[in-house]
Amino acid sequence: MKGAKIVGWGSGLPKKVVTNFDLEKLFETSDDWIFQRTGIKERRVVDPDLGENAVSLGAEAALKAIESSSKYNDKQINVEDIDLIICATATGDYLFPSTACLIQAKIGAVNATAFDLSAACSGFIFALNSAYNYIKVGQYKNVLVVGVDIMSRFTDWSDRRTAILFGDGAGACLLTQCDDDAFKSFFIKSKGDVECSLNVPNTGGKYPLSQEQITEKQAMVYMDGQAVYQFAVKAVPEALENACAQAGVEPQDIDWFIPHQANMRIIQSAAKRFKIPLEKFICNIDHFGNTSAASIPIAMDEALALGTIKFNPSKRQKLALVGFGAGLTWGASVLEF
Ligand code: COA
Numbered sequence: 001m002k003g004a005k006i007v008g009w010g011s012g013l014p015k016k017v018v019t020n021f022d023l024e025k026l027f028e029t030s031d032d033w034i035f036q037r038t039g040i041k042e043r044r045v046v047d048p049d050l051g052e053n054a055v056s057l058g059a060e061a062a063l064k065a066i067e068s069s070s071k072y073n074d075k076q077i078n079v080e081d082i083d084l085i086i087c088a089t090a091t092g093d094y095l096f097p098s099t100a101c102l103i104q105a106k107i108g109a110v111n112a113t114a115f116d117l118s119a120a121c122s123g124f125i126f127a128l129n130s131a132y133n134y135i136k137v138g139q140y141k142n143v144l145v146v147g148v149d150i151m152s153r154f155t156d157w158s159d160r161r162t163a164i165l166f167g168d169g170a171g172a173c174l175l176t177q178c179d180d181d182a183f184k185s186f187f188i189k190s191k192g193d194v195e196c197s198l199n200v201p202n203t204g205g206k207y208p209l210s211q212e213q214i215t216e217k218q219a220m221v222y223m224d225g226q227a228v229y230q231f232a233v234k235a236v237p238e239a240l241e242n243a244c245a246q247a248g249v250e251p252q253d254i255d256w257f258i259p260h261q262a263n264m265r266i267i268q269s270a271a272k273r274f275k276i277p278l279e280k281f282i283c284n285i286d287h288f289g290n291t292s293a294a295s296i297p298i299a300m301d302e303a304l305a306l307g308t309i310k311f312n313p314s315k316r317q318k319l320a321l322v323g324f325g326a327g328l329t330w331g332a333s334v335l336e337f
Pocket of ligand 1: 028029030033034037038121160161164165198223224225226228229232262263290324325326
């Protein structure tokens with residue numbers, strides 16, 4: 001059995017910024033309300049006129065992750081070396097082909113196999129787990145994991161309960177086979193949510209969309225905010241506790257937590273529960289909102305770019321990644337980087 005490590009990070013973000021003040025013009029809300037309840041000040045939203053979409057942002061993140069392998073690996077990995085691309089998304093540009101296949105074509109990863117994985121906001125952790133296992137059994141050597149979501153496509157811009165939360169973006173990381181395994185544990189869970197507290201009720205799949213359903217905005221995000229909040233404040237600690245226990249470490253031994261950026265209060269509640277200073281949690285929700293499957297790699301990529309997390313090949317740091325989302329799905333991973 002081989003091991004794996006992450007040797008590249010990248011992100012792709014839309015140019016257009018939508019602030020809370022912009023939202024004040026769309027519905028009855030305030031910058032203060034949104035910031036107090038969520039920690040969000042602004043988010044990015046794709047502009048189709050600029051050619052921004054899931055594939056363009058995903059490809060940008062993927063190329064940057066590959067390029068950064070010159071910084072984080074002893075040898076540069078090239079796009080032709082990629083043998084698998086897993087794209088975590090619930091909002092791809094097409095129902096088919098997969099976003100992963102289209103990213104493959106756009107970046108010229110001619111030797112890669114590519115497929116999408118759907119686990120909503122937990123998608124990045126689920127895809128990372130799959131990527132790791134493919135390397136572990138020896139089937140692939142260089143695997144690109146992309147998380148991308150264009151939530152603005154399914155946002156009802158007149159619904160103040162949901163429109164405040166989400167943003168668009170892509171993040172990616174590159175895994176390569178190695179002898180000194182950097183991954184210490186994975187914990188991923190699902191619990192089919194019959195009440196469907198977070199969903200897009202109808203995209204024309206189960207039943208063709210009628211004009212009435214379009215008018216009723218049934219192809220938009222529905223969320224029972226309080227139910228999702230209650231789920232999240234339990235799921236995050238459960239995932240972290242299990243991932244740490246499997247890795248044989250205490251949460252206090254973790255150098256950096258990179259949580260899914262859904263709500264600052266959910267992150268604060270996890271920090272409080274483990275009595276860990278909030279400074280150890282990488283947070284950028286204030287300027288990107290909840291970018292779903294992209295939020296963890298975007299946060300990690302930004303932390304490296306800002307120098308908050310410093311890469312030191314001779315002294316790997318312990319990271320705990322944790323996510324949760326629709327499905328319901330949740331999971332965490334402890335790894336060294
Ligand atoms: N601006 C102003 N008021 C708002 C508002 C907004 N954007 N959105 C809701 N309100 C109002 C409600 O209408 C309600 O008013 P009422 O009491 O007169 O009916 C009041 O604020 C409280 O609403 P509630 O839904 O109970 O607020 P909340 O404290 O639960 O906060 C969320 C709402 C969405 C911020 C919170 O539930 C949350 O973050 N949930 C988790 C969501 C999440 O993480 N989703 C992604 C998972 S991957």
